[in-house]
Amino acid sequence: MIVKNIEAKVRLATFLSAGSFILAVVIVLIVSLFAYKQVADARRSVYVLDANSVPLLARQTDLQMNRAAEYRSHVNLFHSLFFSLTPDDKYIEYQMKRAMYLVDESGALQYNNLKEKGFFNSILSSSAVLTLQTDSIFIDEGLKYFRYYGRQKIDRRSSTIIRSLVTEGYLKDLKIRSDNNPHAVLITRWKTLENKDIENVQKNSF
Structure with a gap:
């Protein structure tokens, strides 16, 4: 009985570890994609000065x-x-x-x-x-x-x-x-x- 409980706990721990790892990988991918999109959007943003030297946001368009x-x-x-x-x-x-x-x-x-x-x-x-x-x-x-x-x-x-x-x-x-x-x-x-x-x-x- 004790052996079965240990095996069940090991399987549960393995399942939780694998699930946590997969979840961490998914989160990292989502964050990376979000960060890449933010950087790409930032690179398409430029600031120009108006007549009063006030910076205005302008957007570059895709080629x-x-x-x-x-x-x-x-x-x-x-x-x-x-x-x-x-x-x-x-x-x-x-x-x-x-x-x-x-x-x-x-x-x-x-x-x-x-x-x-x-x-x-x-x-x-x-x-x-x-x-x-x-x-x-x-x-x-x-x-x-x-x-x-x-x-x-x-x-x-x-x-x-x-x-x-x-x-x-x-x-x-x-x-x-x-x-x-x-x-x-x-x-x-x-x-x-x-x-x-x-x-x-x-x-x-x-």
Whole structure:
């Protein structure tokens, strides 16, 4: 009888010990997950100063929540750099250098083709000012594909030309943001689908 009581107490003690251990592990996991969530939330919290130097809490959003907006901004920035030019060879070189950070070799290929055809020399010789207006940018996040629609204005001494511009390409996410590529995106397989005159207004020569 005494032996049975001892065995029962041993089993009970073992059960209680195992139960306590499992409960402790569960509590540790719950606390760890809670602490991790708190740290993650804290890292997404930043403080900014208002006009009176009072710190205000601001919240950072998850990267993927704003990725489509970043894609559009990146595509818009690249096209603005590539197609908005003035008759200044240093400025053209500066714009192209900045644009090349945002695109793969397909952008360099188009740049070299335009250069060989004398496009940039014609801007200098005619004192043309090129500006670009974005109409819309279509983004397919699943395929990481985009199509750009815009209008380019070429203002020369003798005329003003409006051109329709349509391009397409794909988007590649990069791991690191930089000053030269703040969106951490690279345009790939970029090509021009349409670049034609839709309006040509002659200016008075006097």
